[in-house]
Amino acid sequence: MMRAWLHRRWMRRVALLAVGALDGHERTRVELHVETCPGCRELLGAYRGVWRTCSEDPSREAELPVGAAARLRVQVARQIEAFGATPEPGTRAARSLLLAGAAAVVVVAAATISLWYAGTGGAERHTRRAAEPTLQVPDVAFERMERHLARTRAVRYLAEARDVLVNVASETPHCDRQRHRVDVAAETQRSRELLVRRDLVVDVSAPEMAAARNVLEDVERTLRDVAALDPCADPEALLALRRDLTRGQLLMKIDLVSQELMG
Amino acid sequence: MAVPSSGSADRGQPVAEAPDRALMARLAVGDREALGLLMERHQRRLYRLALAYLRNPEDALDVVQETFVKVYVHAARWRESYEVSAWLTRIAINQAIDRYRREKRRRQTMTPLDDTLPVPAPSGSSSPERSVGRREMRDNLASAIESLSEKQRAVFLLRHREELPLEEIGRALNLNLGTVKSTLHRALARLRERLQEVRT
Numbered sequence: 111m112m113r114a115w116l117h118r119r120w121m122r123r124v125a126l127l128a129v130g131a132l133d134g135h136e137r138t139r140v141e142l143h144v145e146t147c148p149g150c151r152e153l154l155g156a157y158r159g160v161w162r163t164c165s166e167d168p169s170r171e172a173e174l175p176v177g178a179a180a181r182l183r184v185q186v187a188r189q190i191e192a193f194g195a196t197p198e199p200g201t202r203a204a205r206s207l208l209l210a211g212a213a214a215v216v217v218v219a220a221a222t223i224s225l226w227y228a229g230t231g232g233a234e235r236h237t238r239r240a241a242e243p244t245l246q247v248p249d250v251a252f253e254r255m256e257r258h259l260a261r262t263r264a265v266r267y268l269a270e271a272r273d274v275l276v277n278v279a280s281e282t283p284h285c286d287r288q289r290h291r292v293d294v295a296a297e298t299q300r301s302r303e304l305l306v307r308r309d310l311v312v313d314v315s316a317p318e319m320a321a322a323r324n325v326l327e328d329v330e331r332t333l334r335d336v337a338a339l340d341p342c343a344d345p346e347a348l349l350a351l352r353r354d355l356t357r358g359q360l361l362m363k364i365d366l367v368s369q370e371l372m373g
Numbered sequence: 374m375a376v377p378s379s380g381s382a383d384r385g386q387p388v389a390e391a392p393d394r395a396l397m398a399r400l401a402v403g404d405r406e407a408l409g410l411l412m413e414r415h416q417r418r419l420y421r422l423a424l425a426y427l428r429n430p431e432d433a434l435d436v437v438q439e440t441f442v443k444v445y446v447h448a449a450r451w452r453e454s455y456e457v458s459a460w461l462t463r464i465a466i467n468q469a470i471d472r473y474r475r476e477k478r479r480r481q482t483m484t485p486l487d488d489t490l491p492v493p494a495p496s497g498s499s500s501p502e503r504s505v506g507r508r509e510m511r512d513n514l515a516s517a518i519e520s521l522s523e524k525q526r527a528v529f530l531l532r533h534r535e536e537l538p539l540e541e542i543g544r545a546l547n548l549n550l551g552t553v554k555s556t557l558h559r560a561l562a563r564l565r566e567r568l569q570e571v572r573t
Contacts, residue, residue, distance in 0.1 A: 125558035129532055131539050160564045164533055167514050169425040174417055178434055182416060183409065186441045190405075266431070273475070300475070 117149070124150050128157035189307075257318050261371045264312045264322060267304065268371075271329045272364045274300045278336055279352050279361070285342040292348060295341035301333040318371075325367045328360055393457035400448040408445055415458065416441075419465040425530050426469040428519060436472055440465040462535050463545035466527050473523055517567035525560035528553055 123140045126132050132140060144150045174182075277297050285293035313319060314326055335351055355361065391399075391407075393414065399407040416437055423433035443464050451460060521529060524546070531542045543553045 122554060122558040125561045126539075126554060128561065129557060130536075131532065131554075131557070156565050157561050160561055160568060161533065163510075163514060163568060164518070164529075164564065166510060167425060167518065168511055169421055169428075170534070172421055172424050172430075174420050175430060175434070178420075179413075179416060182434065182438055182441070183412060185438050186408070186412065186445075187405075189438070189442050190445055262431075270476075 120150055124154050125157055128154055128161055260316055260318055265368045265371050267312050268364050268368050271304055271333060279355055291342045292345050294339050294343045298337050298339050298341050301337035305333050321370050322367045325363045397451050397457050401451055412441055415461050422465055422534055423469045426526060427473055432472055436468045439468045459541050466545055470523055470527055517564050520567050521560050521563055525556055528556045529560040532557060
């Protein structure tokens with residue numbers, strides 16, 4: 111019994127040795143033990159093998175998808191602006207400065223992305239590409255890509271909203287048994303986040319969103335209702351929401367519209 | 374987002390060459406240009422980390438985006454004593470964990486990473502057999518990593534990818550050192566077991 115317990119402790123140290131997390135005296139101690147313990151020696155070899163194998167994971171070499179870097183910059187800038195995200199206290203003094211620079215930032219971001227769209231990465235590359243018209247990608251291709259991206263974003267937004275609504279429609283755990291209250295804190299929080307994100311990820315006025323417009327509006331309305339719930343909610347309020355969901359067949363509509371958007 | 378300019382950092386350096394600490398200090402007082410530069414420097418690394426954790430490129434991009442918004446909002450929490458890279462990693466891994474929890478159900482139906490990532494480049498001559506072998510290895514590895522619990526996966530990746538010291542991993546995930554050690558051990562044991570299973 112004691113031996114097994116001791117051996118388990120050595121096994122953990124062997125694992126730490128295999129991942130290079132031991133230093134100095136501790137490392138020497140474990141190395142000495144491994145020399146005298148065939149089981150630990152074998153284990154060390156196996157763990158080192160696992161460590162090496164994991165270096166072959168393709169995500170290790172993955173590059174950001176084409177255009178993602180530019181998109182990220184724009185999205186982060188927009189999110190900071192549109193969400194009214196402000197630095198926490200300590201940086202508020204710089205708020206006025208930030209706001210003054212905000213317009214310029216957005217303009218620069220737009221310029222950056224349009225440069226990227228034009229297939230250029232800087233003045234030098236721009237000039238070179240201008241001399242090689244065969245390398246330019248037609249605007250129509252970018253427009254198609256933009257439309258596809260807009261639809262993909264809308265579908266993802268709908269899927270996330272659907273998850274929230276499914277949770278609302280499911281059995282909900284109690285947060286206060288005595289008062290018969292149910293816990294919807296995660297759903298209210300998520301609804302708020304989604305509502306804030308909606309304007310950024312979905313342009314309802316875009317022509318490719320025509321088919322989804324009504325459902326998007328219904329989803330927004332329902333998310334607002336969920337967001338307005340008390341995190342430790344009265345089950346009656348939840349029941350009313352569930353009834354509306356069932357009556358409006360919103361989950362089914364989300365599925366249908368998502369399929370339509372993805373063609 | 375502002376693009377790097379020829380402005381100067383506090384110590385007379387061009388902004389684009391300013392060390393991460395100087396950029397964080399600038400961001401903490403609301404200089405958004407510093408955020409653009411930090412993004413350029415760290416977005417690829419954080420994307421790879423999030424991708425390794427979530428196994429889905431779209432989710433990984435969202436995590437990077439959310440991370441940098443958080444970096445901006447919480448810049449004032451950063452302290453000179455913090456390593457910037459580790460601080461960003463800490464935010465990113467926690468964003469990835471949150472996302473993983475939120476989308477656990479949806480993940481079942483998402484495009485597997487295997488179909489969206491390239492097969493690792495061959496080290497020597499290539500043949501169809503070798504290519505199939507690499508694909509199998511990649512699939513097995515993906516499935517082994519996915520079999521880890523969310524905590525095991527986070528601890529493992531922070532050590533394997535980011536080579537963070539165990540104490541730093543503990544701080545990032547709010548775990549004590551003993552828990553980090555045992556979680557890392559369990560993760561290794563689990564990976565070994567899964568990789569052995571697919572070989573036999």
